[in-house]
Amino acid sequence: MDLEINGINCHYEQVGEGKDLLLLHGWGGCIDSWLPVTEHFKQNCRVTVIDFPGHGKSGFPPEEGWTVDDYCTFTAAFIERTGISGCDIIAHSFGGRVALLLAATRPELIGKLLLTDAAGLLPKRSKGYYLKTNFFKTMKKLTYLIPNSDELRKKLSRFGSADYKALPYCMKTTFVNVVNQDLAWCLPKVKAETLLIWGRNDTATPVWMGQQMEKEIKGSALIVLENAGHFAYLDQCGSFLRIADAFFFPQKAKEA
Numbered sequence: 001m002d003l004e005i006n007g008i009n010c011h012y013e014q015v016g017e018g019k020d021l022l023l024l025h026g027w028g029g030c031i032d033s034w035l036p037v038t039e040h041f042k043q044n045c046r047v048t049v050i051d052f053p054g055h056g057k058s059g060f061p062p063e064e065g066w067t068v069d070d071y072c073t074f075t076a077a078f079i080e081r082t083g084i085s086g087c088d089i090i091a092h093s094f095g096g097r098v099a100l101l102l103a104a105t106r107p108e109l110i111g112k113l114l115l116t117d118a119a120g121l122l123p124k125r126s127k128g129y130y131l132k133t134n135f136f137k138t139m140k141k142l143t144y145l146i147p148n149s150d151e152l153r154k155k156l157s158r159f160g161s162a163d164y165k166a167l168p169y170c171m172k173t174t175f176v177n178v179v180n181q182d183l184a185w186c187l188p189k190v191k192a193e194t195l196l197i198w199g200r201n202d203t204a205t206p207v208w209m210g211q212q213m214e215k216e217i218k219g220s221a222l223i224v225l226e227n228a229g230h231f232a233y234l235d236q237c238g239s240f241l242r243i244a245d246a247f248f249f250p251q252k253a254k255e256a
Contacts (some may be wrong), residue, residue, distance in 0.1 A: 005077050011057035012050040016042030020084040023049045026093030030056030040241050048084055054171045065173025068181045072101040079109050088112040088248055093119050097183055104186035113192040114244060116233045117202050120183035121209045187216030194220040195247045199228030199235060
């Protein structure tokens with residue numbers, strides 16, 4: 001299915017019946033990223049899965065780029081337009097950024113919140129990292145003052161992350177905006193009942209981020225899955241689904 005929101009096409013799927021559950025994928029993901037989770041929850045929920053703009057079959061943000069705020073506004077409009085206000089949410093990685101901001105600013109739109117290997121906190125960097133980054137940024141700017149410097153500029157560009165270099169031009173600004181946006185201020189504002197599930201071996205959003213979220217989100221709980229990385233919900237899918245079931249359907253867990 002497709003829905004136009006503020007001039008941008010949003011591709012989504014909706015399956016099953018019951019209480020509403022919205023799945024928000026990570027950066028570079030799409031609707032298919034959630035296949036085993038969708039198949040599981042459609043037995044008891046009406047599951048809605050979206051392709052974020054710039055991903056899957058959805059349209060792209062404008063060339064000037066988006067911030068997490070723009071994705072949050074887009075997602076809020078999607079929830080209202082599709083009539084799923086009060087939906088529970090499962091969000092992974094970048095989707096966690098959107099979910100955190102949504103929970104902090106539009107709490108009336110969501111029910112329970114399950115964040116898995118969620119992004120949103122700035123990584124801990126050494127002084128050397130910032131010196132190196134600032135050096136290459138300065139050098140790249142200086143190349144525009146040097147005649148016939150196209151080749152030098154290309155060489156400097158090779159030092160960018162693999163994720164960044166793989167993006168189409170219109171998403172590069174969005175990527176930079178997103179990864180540099182610190183959402184730590186959102187954590188104490190989250191009032192939704194929140195569960196955090198992390199992979200012990202996650203190197204993209206390390207466990208300390210989950211621990212910080214547990215500390216700052218009142219009443220939240222963190223579960224760390226062994227032998228799992230950044231995609232804990234796939235690496236330990238069976239365990240993830242059992243825990244998620246107990247979170248979203250506590251009465252059924254008691255009866256079992």
